[in-house]
Amino acid sequence: MTTTQRIPPGAEPAAVPAALDREVARGEGGRTMPPPSAARRRASRRNTLAALGFISPWLIGFAIFTAWPIGYSLYLSFTDYDGISPAQLTGFENYERLVDDPRVGQSLLNTLIYTALYVPSHIGVALVLAMLLQRAGRSAGFFRTLFFLPKMTPAVAVGVLFLLLFNGQDGLINEALGSIGIQGPYWTTDPAWVKPGLVLMSLWSIGSAVIILLAALQNVPRELTESATIDGANLWQQTTRITLPMISPALFFLAVVNTIAGFQTFTEAYTAFFGAGGDSFQSDAALFYVIYLFRQAFEFFNMGYASALAWVLFLVIMVVTAIQFVVSKRLVYYEGGQK
Amino acid sequence: MTARRLLPMTALAAATALTLGACANGGAQNGPGDGQAWYGGESNLTGELEIVGFGLGDEIAEVRHERALEALGPEVDVTLVEGGLDIQQFLSAVAAGDAPDLIYASRAQIGSLAARGAIVPLTDCVDGESVDTEQYREEALAQVTFDDEIYGIPEFNQVQLTMANSELLDAAGVSIDDVNGSDPEAMSAAAEALVQRSGDDLQVIGVDSKLPEFFPLWAKARGVDLLSEDGRTANLDDPAAVEALEWAVGIYESQGGFSAVKAFRDSADFFGEGNQFAAGELGAMPMEQWYLNVLNDVSPDAPLAFDAVRTPEGEPIAFAGGQAWAVPAGTDNGTAACRYATTMTQVDTWVEAAEARKEARESEGGVFTGVLTGNTRADEEIRGLLSDADEPWQAGIDAMYEANEAAVSMPANPADAEFTRIWTDAINGVLAGDAEPADALATAQEEAQAALDEAWAEADAE
Numbered sequence: 001m002t003t004t005q006r007i008p009p010g011a012e013p014a015a016v017p018a019a020l021d022r023e024v025a026r027g028e029g030g031r032t033m034p035p036p037s038a039a040r041r042r043a044s045r046r047n048t049l050a051a052l053g054f055i056s057p058w059l060i061g062f063a064i065f066t067a068w069p070i071g072y073s074l075y076l077s078f079t080d081y082d083g084i085s086p087a088q089l090t091g092f093e094n095y096e097r098l099v100d101d102p103r104v105g106q107s108l109l110n111t112l113i114y115t116a117l118y119v120p121s122h123i124g125v126a127l128v129l130a131m132l133l134q135r136a137g138r139s140a141g142f143f144r145t146l147f148f149l150p151k152m153t154p155a156v157a158v159g160v161l162f163l164l165l166f167n168g169q170d171g172l173i174n175e176a177l178g179s180i181g182i183q184g185p186y187w188t189t190d191p192a193w194v195k196p197g198l199v200l201m202s203l204w205s206i207g208s209a210v211i212i213l214l215a216a217l218q219n220v221p222r223e224l225t226e227s228a229t230i231d232g233a234n235l236w237q238q239t240t241r242i243t244l245p246m247i248s249p250a251l252f253f254l255a256v257v258n259t260i261a262g263f264q265t266f267t268e269a270y271t272a273f274f275g276a277g278g279d280s281f282q283s284d285a286a287l288f289y290v291i292y293l294f295r296q297a298f299e300f301f302n303m304g305y306a307s308a309l310a311w312v313l314f315l316v317i318m319v320v321t322a323i324q325f326v327v328s329k330r331l332v333y334y335e336g337g338q339k
Numbered sequence: 340m341t342a343r344r345l346l347p348m349t350a351l352a353a354a355t356a357l358t359l360g361a362c363a364n365g366g367a368q369n370g371p372g373d374g375q376a377w378y379g380g381e382s383n384l385t386g387e388l389e390i391v392g393f394g395l396g397d398e399i400a401e402v403r404h405e406r407a408l409e410a411l412g413p414e415v416d417v418t419l420v421e422g423g424l425d426i427q428q429f430l431s432a433v434a435a436g437d438a439p440d441l442i443y444a445s446r447a448q449i450g451s452l453a454a455r456g457a458i459v460p461l462t463d464c465v466d467g468e469s470v471d472t473e474q475y476r477e478e479a480l481a482q483v484t485f486d487d488e489i490y491g492i493p494e495f496n497q498v499q500l501t502m503a504n505s506e507l508l509d510a511a512g513v514s515i516d517d518v519n520g521s522d523p524e525a526m527s528a529a530a531e532a533l534v535q536r537s538g539d540d541l542q543v544i545g546v547d548s549k550l551p552e553f554f555p556l557w558a559k560a561r562g563v564d565l566l567s568e569d570g571r572t573a574n575l576d577d578p579a580a581v582e583a584l585e586w587a588v589g590i591y592e593s594q595g596g597f598s599a600v601k602a603f604r605d606s607a608d609f610f611g612e613g614n615q616f617a618a619g620e621l622g623a624m625p626m627e628q629w630y631l632n633v634l635n636d637v638s639p640d641a642p643l644a645f646d647a648v649r650t651p652e653g654e655p656i657a658f659a660g661g662q663a664w665a666v667p668a669g670t671d672n673g674t675a676a677c678r679y680a681t682t683m684t685q686v687d688t689w690v691e692a693a694e695a696r697k698e699a700r701e702s703e704g705g706v707f708t709g710v711l712t713g714n715t716r717a718d719e720e721i722r723g724l725l726s727d728a729d730e731p732w733q734a735g736i737d738a739m740y741e742a743n744e745a746a747v748s749m750p751a752n753p754a755d756a757e758f759t760r761i762w763t764d765a766i767n768g769v770l771a772g773d774a775e776p777a778d779a780l781a782t783a784q785e786e787a788q789a790a791l792d793e794a795w796a797e798a799d800a801e
Contacts, residue, residue, distance in 0.1 A: 083430045084455050084668075085801075168602035169540060183539055188605070189598035191771045281551055281601060284767055298427040300757050301455060 077307035087304065094308035104309070106284065107292040108316075110195070114288060115262030117199045123254050126209035131239075133210065134217050144214065148207030155205075159271025162201040163188055173200075188272070191285035198269055198286065209254050216250035217243065248332040256324055263317050266290040289313055385414040388675040392424030392443035398699050399710060402692040403683045410682040415675050429667070433457045438667035441676040446482035446491060446663045446748075447755055450570065453485040454753030454798040458665040460488035464677035474686070478659040478748035479713035485751040486798070491663030492680045493713025498657035498742040499556060500631065500735065503623035504616050505644040507533055507543065511622070518546055518623035520560055520656075521649035523586050527593065533622030534594045541603045544615070545594050547624035548587040551766035556625065556658045557583040559747060560650040565762060570752030571795055573787040575762055576780045584776040588769055597770040610637065617641040627660075628711060628739045635706050635732055645735035647742040655738075659746035661713060689717035690724070697724055706732045711743050718743065754794035761787045 052059070077094055079087035098104050129147060133140050153161075165172045166187035174184030187197035220243055228238050244251070265288050273286040274295075293313070297306035388411065395401050408417060424444050432438045444452065452458045465472055472480065475493050483491030501519040508514060511532040517525040526546060533545030548557070555565050561579040566572070574580065591597040607615045610633055615621035617638035625648050634641060647655035664680035666673055682688055689712050697707040706728045710721050718740075728736060752758065765783035768774040774782075 082455050084434050084457055163605065167606050168598065169606045171606075186598040186602050189601045191773065281770065282763065282767055284764065284771060284773065295760070299760065301430065301451070 073307040073310055076304050077311050079304040081304040081307075082301040083303050084301075090304065094305045095312075097305060098308055098312060103287070103292055104289075104312075107287050107289045110285065110287055111263055111265070111289040114195050114198065114265060115259060117195060118202055118262045118265070119255060119258045121199055122202065122206060122209060122258050123251060125203055126206050126213050126254070127251075129206070129210045130213035130217055131243075133214050144211065147210045151205045151207035153205065155267035156271045158201060158204055159268040159275070161204075162198065162268060162272045166197045166201065189281075189283065191283060194273075194283050194285035198265075198272075201268065202265075209258070212250055212254060213247065216247035220246040245333045249334060252324075252328050252332045256321060259320060259324065260317055263313065263320070264290055266294065270294070383414075384412050384675045384678060386672045386675065387416045387418065388441065388672050388679060389418045389420065389439040390441045390443070390676075390679065391420045391429065391439040392422070393419065394421040395419070398695040399692045402695045403688045406685075406688045406691065407679045407682040410678055411675055415672075417679075430455075430457060433667055433669060436669050438669050440666070440670045440672045441679060442665050442667060443494070443662055444491070444665055446479065446493065446661050447759070449483045449491045449663055449665060450485050450751030450753055450755045452665065453488075453490040453751065454794065454801075456668055456801070458490050459668050459670075459673070460490055461492065461666060461677065461680075462488050464666070464673070464681070465489060465492070468677060468681040470681050474714050474716045476659070476713050476715055476718075476746070478746050479661060479663075481750050482659070482661075482748050483663045483665075483751065485753075490751075491665045492684050494662040494664060494684060496711040496713050496718075496743065496746070497627045497629065497660040498711065498739065498746045499553065499625045499648050500628055500657075500738045500742055501623060501646045501648050502616065502626050502630065502634070502735075503644045504619060504621060504642055505731065506642040507619060507622045508644060511545075515623075515644040515646045519646045519649045520557070520625070521651060521653045523651060527586065527590055529622070530590045531593045536595065539595075539599075541595060541599055543620055543622060544600055544603055544624075545622045546590055547600060547604065547621065548590045549625055550584075550587050550591070550597070550770060551763045553625055553658075554584060554587065554762065554766055555749065556648060556656065557587050559658065560648070560656050562650075564747075564749075566749050566752065566758065568750060570750040571791060573758070573784055573791060575765070575787055576777075576784040581777045581780055584766065584769065584780065588776060591770070612637045614638060614641075616643060628708075628742070631708050631732075631735045631739060635708060635735075639705065643731045643735070645731055645738045647738045647745070655741045655745040657742035657746040659748040663713075684712070684714060684717075686714060686717045686720060689714060690720045693721040693724055708732065708736050709739065711739065752791065752794070753798040754790045757790040757794070758787050761790065 076087060078089060078091060080090045080093070081087035133143055133147075136143055166174075168174060168184065168186030168189060171184075171187070173187065177184040185193040187193045224242050224246070225238050228242055233241065269286045269288055270291050273283045274291060289309070290313070293306050293309040296302045296309060393400070393404075395404055404419070411417065420439070424442055426448065429438070429442060438457075442458070449458070453460075464470075470492075472489065476496060479493035479496060480489070483489060483493060501515065503515055503518055505515075508518070508529075511529065513525075513529040513532055516522070517529040520526060530545035533543060534541070535543035535545075558565055558577075558580040561583050563574055563577045563580045563583070565574055565580065567574065588597070591600050594600055603620070604615075607613075607618075607620065609615075614634065614637065616634060631645070634643060648657060650656050664676075664683065666676045666680070670676055689710070693710050696710065700707040707725060708728070709725055712718055712721070722740060725736065727733060749755075761783050762780075765774070765779040769776050769779045
């Protein structure tokens with residue numbers, strides 16, 4: 001039996017104790033009660049306002065620096081705008097031009113190839129390093145820091161480093177390959193090797209993926225692998241049947257964020273191949289979509305067209321991410337038995 | 340606060356802001372904010388002057404900057420934002436009405452900036468400051484003149500020379516005349532004679548034809564202007580231009596391909612004493628004249644030979660480049676900007692700076708190789724300051740002045756960035772082996788003409 005107190009007629013709602021209010025809301029016999037009292041609504045509104053007040057700096061920043069530019073770029077994508085003169089509405093002209101522009105197809109293809117190389121290599125190497133770290137014992141902390149440190153290197157510096165390390169004549173990579181009798185390619189100038197070179201260079205900053213996967217690996221219940229060992233499962237079987245399914249949410253997360261990062265790749269390639277600008281040599285093999293977008297916006301001042309390019313990229317990423325989520329339903333295991 | 344109270348307070352705040360804004364505008368004594376500044380030698384200069392894109396890296400810059408400050412007088416507060424001009428940042432500032440008062444830009448960018456209204460005509464400026472535009476180099480003036488108005492004050496001039504390692508030339512049995520472009524077949528043969536390899540690695544680059552950047556030079560040597568004099572018609576697919584490209588690309592192919600040469604070039608210590616000429620790793624290449632100073636400074640004993648770049652008829656030729664001063668739209672102090680720019684480029688200022696450079700070089704035991712400006716009278720006077728130098732430097736100086744007298748340029752146009760990008764992309768495709776020269780230039784011709792037509796249509800409509 002529920003003990004209840006009656007609210008005296010005419011009592012001020014604000015004076016009603018919160019505990020009493022909760023009891024009233026629960027009602028006699030656990031029945032659902034009518035709408036909450038005015039006091040509760042006020043308290044709730046106050047709480048909401050307080051919460052909004054606390055997060056208002058972020059909300060204001062988001063509105064000014066993210067939401068407004070996103071919305072404005074959608075408007076600009078339907079205009080002819082050079083950054084100075086007033087924007088002139090041109091309907092779907094920018095999107096029609098985009099279809100006919102061969103450089104859009106070329107840069108999109110470059111980006112797709114890069115992403116297709118980047119995502120599996122990034123996750124694969126990170127997984128191997130994370131598994132090694134898990135077995136590193138006391139020195140794991142040291143190596144974890146060591147792997148993460150390159151992540152702190154500015155992307156522009158990585159771009160310059162790429163040119164030095166991967167120089168086809170006397171770069172460190174080819175020197176190393178040469179020491180074991182392999183003639184390294186011209187990574188920075190041969191179109192066939194530019195993208196693989198950039199992908200290899202991107203492994204420089206793999207630290208955060210290693211940390212994420214290490215955390216996931218450490219959450220795999222040890223009793224599962226111990227049971228499997230007792231049952232005679234070898235390391236490969238344990239890895240493929242237990243470890244990978246158990247860390248599949250982390251792998252899926254990395255697949256999604258790295259795919260988006262792959263589509264948006266810019267700084268390293270721009271620094272390495274397009275930073276000199278003007279009439280210097282620029283490898284078409286490194287002309288990624290966002291670099292082409294940047295060129296249209298800030299070299300040619302075609303801000304309207306660049307905005308249309310940005311929105312198409314957004315849609316492409318949306319579609320690819322949606323496909324990944326659909327596929328993940330069959331491949332990703334979440335604790336609680338859902339697959 | 341209720342809406343009833345909020346409204347009048349907002350109106351009051353707006354009125355106050357408008358009033359203060361009007362006061363601020365009324366207080367500006369050095370030209371209105373719409374870019375229509377007034378000029379004149381008698382103007383009493385005050386206010387602030389923000390200069391972007393110029394650096395005080397050497398005595399040439401420092402001496403001229405000091406003279407310009409003196410010309411402005413003590414009432415002008417000058418802020419110099421050193422470093423290269425960031426076009427993105429600059430255009431954003433113009434769009435936001437917060438542009439600097441003076442910029443130091445590449446002359447190749449002046450046409451695009453003028454067509455977009457980002458900079459203002461300086462015709463009144465040069466008239467007001469009594470500047471005789473006849474003193475400017477014709478090719479430099481062409482680069483800063485758009486729609487019959489001067490939009491920039493020419494600064495330094497850059498031209499190309501042929502530079503070579505004389506010991507490598509002698510060892511291969513060729514001479515500077517074989518690598519200066521005057522005999523294209525001889526230059527191709529010299530590249531093969533000079534190149535040295537060890538396995539697949541290059542040990543010596545025979546001849547670097549410096550593609551893609553010097554393609555306009557090789558095309559012009561065969562009589563082709565990639566862009567017509569009025570800046571409206573592309574000539575990228577001219578048969579002579581195709582021939583020039585095939586020849587220049589062929590020079591790389593005979594040395595193992597562009598990738599090999601570029602990788603070796605990139606690995607060099609370009610500005611140090613181990614540069615490729617000093618290290619005996621480069622036979623010959625065309626290069627801008629400023630590299631003469633670098634070589635004299637860091638490797639004065641290197642075995643070098645110099646000449647102008649020459650046409651098949653043996654005539655010197657060069658493609659002029661360089662910088663210019665320009666005044667952004669919306670400047671608050673156009674008068675001071677004009678005074679600063681014209682003082683920096685006056686004959687006396689250039690000569691004083693050159694004297695300081697000469698003194699500095701001689702005190703270091705180096706050779707003063709001269710300074711090329713966009714001002715013919717300044718060039719003449721500075722050349723008069725030169726002493727006879729030992730070889731090979733005297734040959735380099737002579738070649739530099741010979742090239743300067745023969746220099747040509749591309750005219751200002753509203754699509755200069757796109758035009759350059761299109762022909763550069765075409766050549767990059769050829770160098771990467773993705774296209775044949777004729778096909779690449781034919782495609783580039785279509786794209787370039789479309790870009791020019793569109794840009795000119797917009798410029799003409801305004």
